[in-house]
Amino acid sequence: MKFISEARSRARHVIGPILGAALIVYIAYHALQGERGLIAYWQLVHQVEQAKIVSADMNLAQQKIANRVALLSSASIDRDMLDERARYMLGYSQPGEIIILLDEGAAL
Secondary structure (H helix, E strand, C coil): CHHHHHHHHHHHHHHHHHHHHHHHHHHHHHHHHCCCCHHHHHHHHHHHHHHHHHHHHHHHHHHHHHHHHHHCCCCCCCHHHHHHHHHHHHCCCCCCCCCCCCCHHHHC
16 A cells, blocks of 8 residues: 555656656647648748749740840841841851851750
8 A cells, every 4th residue: 555655646746747748849849840840841941942043044034035025026126136037947048157056945
């Protein structure tokens, strides 16, 4: 009997800190690993940075294309651009010219 009462007395003093430590571990784990934890936040920040880089690249490509389209607009046609596109599309060249072909993506 004395052993059981002694175990209960000690258990009362130990259960509180054990439950508190378990609660702290549970909260810390979910703060890091949870659906909205720190690791998920860091991954989201990385994805946003990658999206900003892609957006900047796409905006630059769009500006280059818009510039080329503006040079070929009917209101003010740039003769050099028109000559370049006509030669490229028709495959013509003048005697003595050196032709360097680039990828269509690299020309933008």
